[in-house]
Amino acid sequence: MTALAEEHPVKLWANSGDSHFIEPEDLWRSRLPKRLAELVPRSVKDPDGTWESIHVDGQVFRRRLPSPAQQEFMHATVAAAGARDVGKRLADLDAEGIWSELVFPSLGMWAGSFRTPELMQATMRASNDWAKETIMDHSPRLIPTAQVSTLDIGDAVDELKRCGAMGFKAVFLPVEPHPAQRDYNRDEWEPFWATAEDIGMVIAFHIGSEPIDFAAGNSIGVTHHGPGGAVLNYTETSFGGQRAVVKLVASGALDRHPNLRVLVSEGGATWVPLHRRPDGRGLSPARNGGAAQAETQPTRDHLLAGVCVVSARLVGRDDGDGDGLHQRAVGQRLPAHGGHLRPHPGHAASVVRRRRSSDQGPHPVRKLR
Template structure:
């Protein structure tokens, strides 16, 4: 039997209590957080959020079984069961992303979003991060109001948070990340030594525009695979914005993680951006002090779960900020076959490359973790 490979995971998720916001906000705000009302026939439901509402068809029995299977791991909602799962799978430390916060872009009232995320952050700190030294929870901040985002980032940094989750595109009513409006936030994050953790598949849904389809961009032949693949591109765009706008150039100590989007895109994006600066210099108004490649390779980290090419990015393309992630407890993750996955990924890898991807890069982002078991 092969020796167990212990690895840190730069991508996992936790399902908060569904009534977390409703139970912990004053009634005038609790009435604005998401709630659903099912039709008597069980085929449709109405979703109410922040004074808006929309109708959506409920999943078929087969689809519902698929959704439930995607959260099949015992520790999806129970942190103590989660730790047992991690020990069994050979996962040591985890970066933990939220679930309720995926509704953030649907709010339009700054106060209710600010206070809801504050409740989430207090809960996650007390439930996930504080009692479990191996777990690194990601804080959430409003992308509807940059001032609110800065205030909450500074508050959670004082609590001890080390990472803040951002969707790959901010709230539809806010300017995008490459605009100057976000400069004070990047400065605050650098000062707090807070890792910016983008997660793919988090492009906002603007309900006020009538868009209730979420990530469904394509229908027809190949639609599922098209939509699944499409989710990865948002993380690449977020990294490009951070580089091209000069945000990372101005803040060399700021670190960015793009979770679950693979890693070989980083060398390609570096090539493409370098070509743009080189071949179209006269058209580029904003000049960087450092090359796009240097910025990407030193300040941007990328996690993957199954991609053999990600190991090649570290071994053969000079990009060493590659991290593995289990995507626990999602269906596309490695729960139930983590050791088989890790053994396959690293069977022919240089031990130094394996150590960097499974342990070293994670510890670089989040120092001070309990040491990984030696066997």
């Protein structure tokens, strides 16, 4: 180590492409008109603490509660003060060397149980207003994702435009739309992709966000049952982001919208090379009776040009401006369960900025491109 390095140690700063903030429990109930507030999710636990009744959008269904040990574990993942306090979150970022972070919602998982388009629209709007007031306006280092209805695409387009005007840079989409809506490879979604491209809004998919119909007895993260179910469900979790991206490629959405930017959070990156043929070409948008054709632009090019995959390492490229990072969206995946920002053992933080330890705070946040 040189004398200069000893005198001026370098601190490494990373971006986080996946964090979550725990919204107030009464966020929707306190912001919606009374007739809609009565429809948002509400839990009534049995006296023995083993089951609960969930009331949501005029439906009532029963759900077994996690064991005490499981509840303790889940509480621990969101126990950090920074999970709910924005000021303390910034202190966490400074301590962990996080320059800025993309902030996903936590309440949105209930949206798959909504049946009323008006309720879906109102809850998403309330969440976005809260995120703007509480997170975005507090610090440019915190980049909250907007939320939109995937039940009514017209509502989604309107809210996307509103959020763009409010300053949002990314919009969270579940890896599958609402069960009552057609899938992302269908033409009905074309106005949404066009709007996102036009206003420069990054599409941010997060794995494990498949809408769950709790009224049908389904559970979060449970697709397979029987022998090996735990392992099968674990591996299944990461596939949703891949499917969502390939739907955009195969349907031609990324052909029609070359400037549309997509982020897949917590979905790994090793799958990207698999979606190409040995000659470097992928499959075309299927318009010939469902038969795949050789496309004019390889699938690989779509993935590398427009998709940012966030795993355990930084994803980016040198754009020649001396920063060493083309910040297409954000790039660093650090496990962040509602504010728990510590990386997994062995997952070194990737470098996005180098600064002297004597510098006062991180550099200003660059805009998403």
